[in-house]
Amino acid sequence: MTIVEVMTTMGIIIILASLVATAAGVARDFSRSTVCHANLRQLHLAAETYHATSNGYPAAILFFLDNGGVRTTSWDFDHRGDGTIEPGPIWNYLDGPESVF
16 A cells, blocks of 8 residues: 555545534534424423413512512522522423423
């Protein structure tokens, strides 16, 4: 085998490897996009279910004075005045909310 044949073979292998790497990146991006769309759909359905049962959508954000601290309530999380964080109002309507956030 001559040096020209070895270099040609290496060139072909490098080109094929770059094509495979590019295809894998595209597939990974498509997979992430699919997961993102599924999470957004689940959040939308949770908000619509909350609306149907509560006659209104959950608040984007509300502030209250709570035991000397500020309590922040929003649709996703409830930040208590003592520093604890609890699930927000739509968590009851989500199927496995930890994966959505």
